[in-house]
Amino acid sequence: MISEEEVKHIAKLARLGLTQVELKKMQKELSSILDYIEKLGDEDKSSSSATERAKASEGGKKGTFFDFAVARVKKVDISVENVMRNDEVRRLKPEVRRKIIEQAPETKAGYLKVKLILNK
Amino acid sequence: MKLTDLTITQAHQGLKKKEFSALELCKAYLDKIKERDREIFAFLTVNTEKALSQAKKIDNLISAGKKLPILTGIPTAIKDNILVEGIKCTAGSKILEDYIAPYDATVIKKLKEEDCLILGKTNLDEFGMGSSTENSAFGPTHNPHDLTRVPGGSSGGSAAAVAANECVCALGSDTGGSIRQPASFCGVVGLRPTYGAVSRYGLIAFVSSLDQISPVAKTVEDTRIIFETIKGKDCLDSNSVEKPAPVKKLKIRELKIGVPKEYFVKGIDPEVAKVIKAAIKKYEEIGVKIEEVSLPYTEYALPAYYIINPSEASANLARYDGIKYGYSAKEAKDLMEIYLKSKGEGFGQEVRRRIILGTYSLSAGYYEAYYLRAQKVRTLVKNDFEKVFEKVDAIFTPVSPVLPFKIGERIEDPLPMYLVDVYTVPISLAGLPALSLPVGKAANLPVGLQIIGKPFEESKILEIGEIFEKTCPR
Numbered sequence: 001m002i003s004e005e006e007v008k009h010i011a012k013l014a015r016l017g018l019t020q021v022e023l024k025k026m027q028k029e030l031s032s033i034l035d036y037i038e039k040l041g042d043e044d045k046s047s048s049s050a051t052e053r054a055k056a057s058e059g060g061k062k063g064t065f066f067d068f069a070v071a072r073v074k075k076v077d078i079s080v081e082n083v084m085r086n087d088e089v090r091r092l093k094p095e096v097r098r099k100i101i102e103q104a105p106e107t108k109a110g111y112l113k114v115k116l117i118l119n120k
Numbered sequence: 121m122k123l124t125d126l127t128i129t130q131a132h133q134g135l136k137k138k139e140f141s142a143l144e145l146c147k148a149y150l151d152k153i154k155e156r157d158r159e160i161f162a163f164l165t166v167n168t169e170k171a172l173s174q175a176k177k178i179d180n181l182i183s184a185g186k187k188l189p190i191l192t193g194i195p196t197a198i199k200d201n202i203l204v205e206g207i208k209c210t211a212g213s214k215i216l217e218d219y220i221a222p223y224d225a226t227v228i229k230k231l232k233e234e235d236c237l238i239l240g241k242t243n244l245d246e247f248g249m250g251s252s253t254e255n256s257a258f259g260p261t262h263n264p265h266d267l268t269r270v271p272g273g274s275s276g277g278s279a280a281a282v283a284a285n286e287c288v289c290a291l292g293s294d295t296g297g298s299i300r301q302p303a304s305f306c307g308v309v310g311l312r313p314t315y316g317a318v319s320r321y322g323l324i325a326f327v328s329s330l331d332q333i334s335p336v337a338k339t340v341e342d343t344r345i346i347f348e349t350i351k352g353k354d355c356l357d358s359n360s361v362e363k364p365a366p367v368k369k370l371k372i373r374e375l376k377i378g379v380p381k382e383y384f385v386k387g388i389d390p391e392v393a394k395v396i397k398a399a400i401k402k403y404e405e406i407g408v409k410i411e412e413v414s415l416p417y418t419e420y421a422l423p424a425y426y427i428i429n430p431s432e433a434s435a436n437l438a439r440y441d442g443i444k445y446g447y448s449a450k451e452a453k454d455l456m457e458i459y460l461k462s463k464g465e466g467f468g469q470e471v472r473r474r475i476i477l478g479t480y481s482l483s484a485g486y487y488e489a490y491y492l493r494a495q496k497v498r499t500l501v502k503n504d505f506e507k508v509f510e511k512v513d514a515i516f517t518p519v520s521p522v523l524p525f526k527i528g529e530r531i532e533d534p535l536p537m538y539l540v541d542v543y544t545v546p547i548s549l550a551g552l553p554a555l556s557l558p559v560g561k562a563a564n565l566p567v568g569l570q571i572i573g574k575p576f577e578e579s580k581i582l583e584i585g586e587i588f589e590k591t592c593p594r
Contacts, residue, residue, distance in 0.1 A: 007476065014434060014479040015441070015456075016472060017464030026476055029534055033477060036535060037423045040493055050495035051329075051502065051549075083358040099222035103445035114443055115455045 001031045123148035124285040128342040131288055132190050135182060142182065142193035142237070146175035149195040149239055153286045160262050162271075162281035164200050165208050166240040171195070178235055189234035190345055196231065197281045197290040200241040201248060202333065203322040204228050211324045212244040212256040212274075215440050215447040215466030225322020226357065227291060227333050227350040234349060239287050242277030246468045247437065248295050248326040250274050251540045253302075254531050255470045262527070263305060265565055269524040272302030278336050279306040289337040289346055295327050296425055297519070297544025299334035300556035304519035304568025307558045309343045309585070310336040314575045315551035316361045318347075319354030325436040327429050330548045340557070340585040347578060370583050372406060377584075378413035378512035383543055388521040391562035396518045399559035399569050402591055403516075411512060415504040420497045421546035426538055427481050427494035428549070433471075434478025440466065473534060502550040509574050514584055517543050519556045519568035543570060553578045557585045558594070 007027045011018050018026065092100075106113040123145055126134065134140050150168060157163050178193040198204055201211045203221035205228075210216045224232065231238070245255035253261040253276030261276045263269040264284040271280040275292025279302035282290050292299040294312040303310025311334055318333045325331065335346035353362045379400060384393055404410050442448035442462025449461030467475070481490035508515065521542055530536045547554045547570070555571040569588075573581035 002480070006480075010476050010480045010483065013483060014438075014475050015459035015463055016467075016475055017460030018472070019464075022472075026473065029473060030477060030480070032533075032535060033426065033538075036538075037427055037490070039423045040420060040427075040497055048496040048499045048503075050492055051498040085355070085358075096222055099220070100445075103219060103222070104443065105448035112443060115452075115458065117455050 002027060002034060122285075124152045126288060127339050128190065128194050128288055128337065128345050131194055132188070132192070135178075135193050136188055138182070142175040142178035143172070145193060146171050146195055146237055146239075149287060152284075153239070156264075156284050157286060159267055160264055160280055160284050160286070161259060162242050162261050162277040162284065162286055163197070163240045164210060164212070164243050164256075164258055164277070167204075167207060167238055170207075171237055171239055174235070174237055178237070181235070191231060191234040191236040191349060193235065193237050194288050195237050195239045197239050197242045197278055197287040198228070199244055199275050199278045199290070199292045201244060201293060201324040201326075202228065202291060203324075204238055204241070207238075207241060209241065209324070210258070211248075212246040212258065213466070213468065213471070214257040215462070216324075216445075217257070217447065219446055221322075223322065225333075226319040226354045228322065230350050231291075242275070242281055242290060242292075244277055244292075244298075245274035246471050247324065247433070248274040248293060248298055248331075249433070249470045249474055251297070251301060251537055252525070252527075252530065253277060253280075254527060255468060257468050260527055263524050265307060266524065268526055269565070270305065270527055272305035272520075272524065274298040274302075275310075275334070275336065276302045276305075279303050279308055279310065282306070282308045282336050282338060289335065289342050291346070291350075292334050292336050293323055293326075294332050294334040294544075294548070295330045296429060296548050297541045299336055300519050300544050300554060300568070300570060301540065303336050303556040304558070304566065304570075305524040307561075307566030307568075308336055308338060309340055309558065310334060310556040310568075311343050311347055311578065311582070312547070312554045312556075313347060313351065313578055314553040316359045317351050317553070317576065317578065319350075319352070319357040319360045321354055321356035327432040328436065329428065329432060340555070340582050340589055343555075344579075344582045347582075351578075370580065370587075372408060372587065375514075375584070376409045376411060376512045377403065378411050378508050378515045380413050380415045380418065380508070380515060380517060382415050382418040383517040387539070387542065388518065389523060389562075392518055392521065392523060392567055395560040395562050395567040396516075396569055399588065400516055402588065406587070406591060408587075410516075413508045413512065413515070415501075415508060415546070417497065417500045417504050418546055421501045421549055422538070422542050424494040424497040424501070425541070425545040425549060426477075427490050428498065430474035430478030431482050431491050431494075432478070434475045434482065437467075437471065437475055442466070470534070498549045501546050505546075505550045505552060505572075513574075514577075514581055515572040517570045517572065519543060519570045523562060523565045523567070547572050551575065553581060555581045555585050557588060559588060559592075 278290035283306035
């Protein structure tokens with residue numbers, strides 16, 4: 001059973017404001033979900049490797065995501081090659097930039113405005 | 121035949137032969153939405169003015185004798201987590217209630233290049249989190265086959281809109297079954313493409329290692345048309361890949377299809393099992409070889425999924441901070457309070473639940489026990505499929521263990537809702553393509569067959585689906 005203190009701590013990490021009633025409810029629901037997930041503990045999976053998204057290129061071998069079944073690869077990483085691109089600035093059209101900035105609740109001179117974070 | 125009954129191919133022919141104009145076609149669907157959507161609530165935004173003016177432009181193109189791509193003027197609905205420039209994109213969330221998309225998603229750009237007509241944006245479970253569309257901040261969508269029941273989710277709006285003839289076809293997205301299960305519940309065709317087959321640039325991120333944009337339509341042929349249009353590599357989505365060469369024509373007598381025994385055990389509604397078994401029998405009768413196979417890690421897929429899903433979701437949803445865009449709490453005294461209040465007030469119950477669960481399983485001390493362990497199980501689930509695909513061309517399973525349930529029936533407690541995804545989640549974890557095909561009814565409600573293929577063999581599973589459509593026309 002997950003404790004109320006733990007839920008409180010996690011909520012703070014997630015920057016999620018919860019009321020006292022919500023905290024209690026969340027604690028109960030999370031515990032039942034976690035109990036269900038415990039099913040995973042039934043068996044030893046230590047011999048299996050975790051599914052990974054991207055790996056550095058192996059000797060220039062060209063591979064695509066999930067091409068394992070096509071190629072009948074024995075090793076089961078789901079990606080064989082990392083995706084690289086040049087470190088270049090992609091210029092947005094000024095009107096797209098304007099539209100994106102306009103979505104912010106508070107702006108000043110084309111910048112996002114936030115509250116002071118450092119006090120004297 | 122009414123204009124609102126047409127498939128893409130039929131509507132395209134009609135426009136080409138000038139049997140009706142693009143404007144007439146567009147108006148027929150807008151009228152249908154006006155007439156039916158009050159009780160179905162598939163649409164969150166109807167793009168009336170823009171759609172009408174676009175239809176007029178298309179008519180000019182037609183009278184000028186321009187060559188018409190197949191999707192030109194086809195009234196299409198888009199799930200409200202895919203960005204269409206200048207139109208609201210809410211993801212079914214209060215936190216994005218007033219968000220206007222500043223650019224087009226890559227798939228939308230591709231549709232627009234063909235002058236496809238975008239009718240509006242459809243309802244969904246908030247950020248895709250749900251299997252019934254009841255988690256939308258704006259109210260539930262109703263199943264056109266029975267208004268007291270759910271249309272499935274999270275792409276319930278898109279599937280219901282197609283089933284109610286409020287559009288010809290639609291785009292949705294599939295994370296753990298979000299296109300396949302609503303397609304099954306609404307009696308329409310849905311395709312989850314292979315992970316990486318379609319660009320996700322402009323899709324509001326939910327679970328990045330699983331999300332795929334997915335078409336939903338009335339026929340397999342229409343589904344194929346949309347898929348062919350939207351697929352392909354995009355430099356704006358590093359996970360997208362180049363389309364592989366088309367597979368050679370199928371020979372029915374050479375087809376071998378696996379039926380996993382783990383998908384017909386406890387938990388499945390016997391009525392659903394009956395319809396699925398009858399459909400499989402139909403394939404057998406025309407000469408397809410059916411073979412029982414085993415996917416032993418099936419039972420671990422769902423718990424693994426419900427760790428991976430909230431973990432990645434919690435990371436993706438961290439961006440809604442009340443600063444950059446979306447809902448921002450008023451009367452906050454400092455920055456921390458803006459975060460706490462904006463997220464607390466802006467996110468719905470299920471979203472908050474998954475953020476907490478995900479943050480928990482990624483936090484120090486728990487990562488190995490949860491996320492890493494789930495990713496290991498994921499590999500085992502994937503290995504299961506790999507092994508079976510050495511022997512068979514495709515796999516048949518039910519899409520859902522249950523029939524469309526009543527609105528309100530499963531919403532109180534999170535677990536019964538999660539269990540609905542049991543047959544669709546393993547395929548997502550393995551990154552495989554799967555088709556959801558309506559193959560019959562039980563208690564007057566639609567039942568879908570899931571046809572799972574090898575990576576990038578969408579074309580093959582679509583063809584297998586077409587065989588059924590031809591053998592047993594609806």
